[in-house]
Amino acid sequence: GQQLNQSPQSMFIQEGEDVSMNCTSSSIFNTWLWYKQDPGEGPVLLIALYKAGELTSNGRLTAQFGITRKDSFLNISASIPSDVGIYFCAGRQMDTGNQFYFGTGTSLTVIP
């Protein structure tokens, strides 16, 4: 199936720093989603993107739908300890109905 390349795999940052991660695909997507997963829990939807070039914010989180429609970025500003977790991107192609493809995740550690 479709593979999404998510980077970086892991990040260790100081509290207060900004974070950036991205996801790329070999195919054009019409939807990008970003999730966060805490240990022992399921992924929680953070931001959804539906149009190329779209920039959407959710508090300190900002995500963008790349204009090539093959990538997406997630930025977290002024990180805090509760931002710790694994962040996943997910994308959907035009003709695959309900099926989303998921990245391998970016593990974020925030050092107080």
Place this chain on the structure above:
Amino acid sequence: ETGVTQTPRHLVMGMTNKKSLKCEQHLGHNAMYWYKQSAKKPLELMFVYNFKEQTENNSVPSRFSPECPNSSHLFLHLHTLQPEDSALYLCASSNAWLVNNEQFFGPGTRLTVL
């Protein structure tokens, strides 16, 4: 109860056991999904149900058997599993009527096969 719930949260079973995982969604959705999550791998879609009808079966071994009695409940019946089947099994739901069709996940069942 709100959102998507899954039971049990943890399950340890032997290779000869038969067990079932349960998922219930309280969001009024009409599509439900089973995913397998293993360490260092992307989420693997196993089964999709739209309006109680199975529409996807991504080459999942027959030792996994899904059941969707109505649009709010989804089961995954397990028998004669292998140790490599140990993973976090996630259920999700969505509204298939919506173009956006965002998926909402339950907390998962951590399965260990001995």
